[in-house]
Structures are given as structure tokens and as C-alpha cells.
Amino acid sequence: MESRTESPVPIDPVIEAYKKDVDRTLIRQNLRLTPEERLLKLDRLRLFAEELRRAGGRLPR
């Protein structure tokens, strides 16, 4: 899929620390989708986030 031969990305200990918290179940789910389906899912998430913001804005302060 990639257009050039990949050389390993150098290890960065800070990023390695962050990697421990990556939810790989979400990645696996996404990788079962086509790139187009991934973008459509992103769009649905955006709409959901917008609705949450709207709902938050209607809360009494």
C-alpha cells in the first residue's frame, strides 16, 4: 500500500510511554473498514460531538 520501502521509525521513549494507553481494540475495528467507511464513521463522530456541545450549551449554569 505504501509508495516507498519503509524503514523502521526510530524508537522515542516518550511515545513508547504513550503507546501503552492506545486502545488497540478501536484500531482493530477501524482496520476492518475501508478508508471510505472510516471517513464516514469520522463524520458520524463529528455530528455526535456537535450534538454533545449543543446539549452542553443548553445546560443551566
Added chain:
Amino acid sequence: MIPADALLRALCNGHVDFVLVGGVAATIHGSSRLTQDLDIVYARTPENMARLVESLRPHHPYLRGAPPGLPFQWDVATIQRGLNFTVTTDIGDITLLGEIIGGGGFENLLPDTIQVDLFGLKCRSLSLQRLIEVKRAAGRPRDLDSIAELEAILDGRSKR
């Protein structure tokens, strides 16, 4: 609803040379993170800048977050004078990048792109490895989670 394909369709139908970068490119590679706008690196040739201007003109581009009524002209001269633009349009927000840190411009990035079929359109996205490299080069703390996720995706590929 803003369909994901509207901006891509405008750019592709306008024959704009561009590469998808940022959060949308990350999504294409399998990222689960939410991104709000479309980031592209566009070719800085006069012809391509003219195509970019014409493809977005019907969608009323304006500087994102700027107060209304500024004397902002959406034309080739404006694009030529600047480099990177954060723009809002009727069909979504888009960040137009002439260059990115650690990656350079469109011509520099082109060898490290993949072609993806999206909504019947052929688009170019930055490769996963290059995306990681440019995010690392940007050195922004807010990218650390994103880089970690992208590297986890890359690790998964090398294990397959």
C-alpha cells in the same frame, strides 16, 4: 450534516493537486481519533493555486475565526502572498498548507503518498510512515497521543 465527501469532491472535481495530511489522513490509516477539519498540502504552482481558488469559490471561503467583514479576498494573489490558510466554507472547514514542518511542500511529499478511493474519487494521502515523521517533526505535545496511535498501527502492520 456536512458530508465527508463535499470538500474532497470540490477539490477533485476542480482538478486541484493536493495531498491529505493531518487527522483525516490518520483516519484513512485507521486512527480512531476525532478531527474537525480537513488538512491538505496543495501544490504551489500558479495553475494549481488558480484551480484551488476556483474550486472553493462557490463555497464562500473565509478566514476561520476572523471577525466578519474583513477585506479578505479569495483569489490567487492572496494565496500567492501567503502560505498556510485556515479557512471555513459552506461545506466544512479546511486547512490549506503550502508546506508542512518536516515534510516540505506538495512535490516533496508526493513520493510518500498513497492513492485512496474515497466516494468514487481518487485522492492522495500521506503514507502512514511519513505522517508519523511529520507529526514527530512538528514537535507538538498535543500530537503525542496521535503519534502513539499511528505507531501502534504501524507496529501492527509489521507483525502481519
